[in-house]
Amino acid sequence: MVKLIGFLCVLLLLAGACNTVKHLKEGEYLYGGAVVAVKETPNGQSAKKLVAELEYLLNPQPNKKMFGMFRTKLWAYYLGQRHKRGIRGFIGRRFGQPPVLYNPAIPQNNRTQLENYLFNKGYFEANVQYDSTRKNKVIDLTYQLIPNRQYHYNSVVYQTDTGKLGQIIAKSNSESLLKPGNPYNTEQLQAEQNRISRLLHQQGYFDFTPADITFKADTAQQSGTINLFVNPQMQNNGLPFAPYHINNIFVYPEYSALYAATSDADTVVYDNYHFITSQKVVRPAALANKMLLQQGDLYSQKKFEYTLNHLLQIDLFKFVDIKFKKAQPDSAHLLNAYVYLTPDAQRELQVEAEANTVEGYLGSVFNMTYRNRNWFKGAEAFTFNLGTGIETPFGQTFIHTFEINGQAKVQVPKLIVPFRMGKISKYYIPVTNLSVGYSFARRLQQYSIGLANFNFGYDWRAQKSVQHIFNPAFLNFVQLITADSAFLAQLDENPQQKRSFTNQLIFGSNYTYIYSNPPPEGKYRNYLYFKSNVELTGNLAYLLFKTTDNSSSSPHELLGVPFAQYLRLDADLRRFNYLGSRNKQILVTRLVSGIGIPYGNSAVLPYVKQFFTGGSNDLRAFRLRSLGPGVSQAFDTGTNAGNFDRTGDIKLSANIEYRFSLNTYIKGALFADAGNVWLFKGDEDSKFRWNSFYKQFGVGSGVGLRLDLVFFVIRLDWAFPLRTPTQGWVIQKAQPFAKDWRRDNIVWNLAIGYPF
Secondary structure, three states: OHHHHHHHHHHHHHHHHHOHHHHOOOOOOEEEEEEEEEOOOOOOOOHHHHHHHHHOOOOOOOOOOEOOOEOHHHHHHHHHHHOOOHHHHHHHHHHOOOOOEOOOHHHHHHHHHHHHHHHHOOOOOOEEEEEEEEEOOEEEEEEEEEOOOOOEEEEEEEOOOOOHHHHHHHHOHHHOOOOOOOEOOHHHHHHHHHHHHHHHHOOOOOOOOHHHEEEEEEOOOOOOEEEEEEEEOOOOOOOOOOOOEEEEEEEEOOOOOOHHHOOOOEEEEEOOEEEEEOOOOOOHHHHHOOOOOOOOOEOOHHHHHHHHHHHHHOOOEEEEEEEEEEOOOHHHOEEEEEEEEEEOOOEEEEEEEEEEEEOOEEEEEEEEEEEEOOOOOOOOEEEEEEEEEEEEEOOOOOOOEEEEEEEEEEEEOOOOOOOOOOOOOOOOOOEEEEEEEEEEEEEOOOEEEEEEEEEEEEEEEEEOOEEEEEEEEEEEEEEEEEEOHHHHHHHHOOHHHHHHOOOEEEEEEEEEEEEEOOOOOOOOOOEEEEEEEEEEEOHHHHHHHHHHOOOOOOOOEEOOEEEOOEEEEEEEEEEEEEOOOOOOEEEEEEEEEEEEEEOOOOOOOOHHHOEOOOOOOOOOOOOOOOOOOOOOOOOOOOOHHHOOOOOEOEEEEEEEEEEEEOOOOEEEEEEEEEEEEEEOOOOOOOEOOOOOHHHOOEEEEEEEEEEEOOOOEEEEEEEEEEEEOOOEEOHHHOOOOOHHHHHHHOEEEEEEOOOO
16 A cells, blocks of 8 residues: 555656646746757768757756656646645745746857857868757757768968977977877867967977967868968067076965064075075975976976975965066067965874774774974974774673774875985985874773884875885784683684784884875866785794794794785775766776785784775674675674684685766765675685685665765665675665664664775
8 A cells, every 4th residue: 555655646746747847937838958959971971979069058958857757856846836835835945947948049059059169070061050949938949960071181381490399399299289190179278379389388488378379271272172371470579589587586485465564684695595584494405305396497487386386285375376477678589487385384283083893883983183284494304193993892881892093194294215225216305204103992892902103204295197106114013911711711712813912023114005096176076096005024034033043933023023924915996987078977987806826924814904894894793803704604792802803815806886966065975885804724615715705795785875075984884784795695684663673683874985
């Protein structure tokens, strides 16, 4: 009966959506939209592609239809107009769309738009006509297109003189965007103007603009072809353009709109830069090292952009602006540069929180970060992070899991190395990192473990899309502080797990490679993100012991503590596919893999280096570290002793998430996650095997809401398991209306930022 009532309600809604034109006034007609039909397919051109390009230009867009038939948004609008309050008023305001009325100017405006577009694509003889049809107070338009032939370049001639400017252009002809045989294209002509202008800006021609390149097209000699002539122009005064050099450079490190009223500023000259400063909050040397503009150099657009980017990257300033003014007399062809820097807050405090629920547990994470952007007045950034996390059963007052960690980090905006590094992009500032930290974790009736860490390394870019992070030296000290007797008894039954909980020194090197090619702001094209890590530890110490110590004792110790020796590799590949033209729908897929191989002085990976899955950024239908290894049966949940984290030597996981826009700031998501971890050595249930690993994935699915303010994202994900490694598929057991099932299976994840 309930299903029948629901079906009838849907029918009534669709019936009402079919009869929205009854609300139109006398003389008003609803605009039903337009289509483009190509009567004659142009030679060598795809009519389908051409039609798609042209239909995208048509305006206005008609009222949206459901299933291509029902104007439900228009129906909702009229519903809200009749009922301003209550649920019907809300439906009208939230989902309604005002009627798009027909205007007699629409067909001619679109016709002009289509003809102009075709002309700019080389269809000089195109003909566009239109017809209209009226039915039930709805007017539809059809544009009949005869494109005729498309003109192509027969020849492209650069008419340059023998002067320096002409020589620069002539040498770059091989890079020209205009090639014989290419179709005429206005956008391509503009792109060529910009290319030549930018080329000359790198050679000091400050005054030269794209408009100083003109084109002459001759179509008279051969049917359907163009002889194109490219002409650089002279200045308005009839003189040729001349290159400019940099004269004086004035830097204002404390610039603001009220700066002109400040009378106590001093001028400090450092390395030919003139610093006009009163507070001296940053050392002149720190800024001078970040500027590629130098006195006496030719003006260069690239050096200007690099300097601008460097000053923004050191994160000291809210706004950076560089202006050039001609020094007098202009016949000297000199430029004075003025660098205006508006300081940002030197110190900031940031707070983040996350929460999730699963299997009767409530988990929460709190992070606080203090940042000083200019610690030693040399643009060194100091960051201190303090984080805590707790996990407690529902309805209980005791805390099952408690974690706290702190880390202090210093970033110096240069590479501190005694040797020359490889290829480094001049567009980005390389960074030297130094950090120390400590973390403590306590599991009720299980153990307390501490981790002290030190890290020294470098972060740089070889190019815009490639980032390198190399840490030649890192040190971790893992200490099992306390262990309850029940937990120790559990470890005695699992020697593999027991060895991973011993006190250990971990020291070595690691390297991270990141590739990412996201589209520019406002552009929406598919792109990839790839991150890979490799970590090696203990090899030098092990070699030293082997060459100096003939004893067979194992493992070897430093300062009375065994040191770890392993190779650890992991990779994260993501693909972002835009399904719409305006960033409203994105399909994101991710593959994650990892493997850790202990050898030499280690029989197992240290606990802190093992892989795990689950949590708000991984398998969202499962609690953090609650899956695996393999199909190992769940530990005894009747006592806390059996509930220690599940980790492994190998990890495989995959995610797929469909993201869509509900409005400007609210986004929705549908997602599915799968994955697990395995051991190299262990019992048959936990070991990785090629013929069975794919049968041991945990799988979950869910929906999400995101408040996306661009600079800040709050995410709420609701997920539930479809399959567990130990029980197989459990979707058939789902009882979403049963309280007990929801309590044991539904996972709520509240977090900051997107999961990936």
